[in-house]
Amino acid sequence: EAQVTQNPRYLITVTGKKLTVTCSQNMNHEYMSWYRQDPGLGLRQIYYSMNVEVTDKGDVPEGYKVSRKEKRNFPLILESPSPNQTSLYFCASSQGQGRTDTQYFGPGTRLTVL
């Protein structure tokens, strides 16, 4: 089954404790992206990747890191999480740059930073 998986689905952590949210897709997609969703703000793009070893900043990259060492995985790293990073996070992938290709979304990771 074609899918994007994220782990963990739920996470409660404390300020300053490094964490990684994993994202994996099994569709051999070139394009992957991370978003955060906050009430009243919609989805805001954090980082995206057009292909292996190619990453670019979205609208809200501060406080986040990503890597794309292999095609299927695109982890999101919070080196020193802060309460303003409490949010619902989505990973997505598509074959191309998400133009006419359907962008497949993962189930979401709900992160709470205390």
Place this chain on the structure above:
Amino acid sequence: GEDVEQSLFLSVREGDSSVINCTYTDSSSTYLYWYKQEPGAGLQLLTYIFSNMDMKQDQRLTVLLNKKDKHLSLRIADTQTGDSAIYFCAENSWGKFQFGAGTQVVVTP
């Protein structure tokens, strides 16, 4: 900077048409999208339109694009209870996506 803007809420009777409006920011965006999000789920692509088009119809969905005003709309014909969801418009400039805040559509019997 400018944002992709949508009205936040729309209530519609079952069987009527729904129209959701959006203004976007980047005249160089080549693709504009409508996504649907049901409770507890990720986003599902409903339809998209290329920026050199004025209109696109896909079954019950009609997308209208006014490039001069940077205005995008989604019309859902014969709205059903299963259409209750949050609808997001989005624009794509070379892989960088910008989404609106979403329009909550509630369909009443």
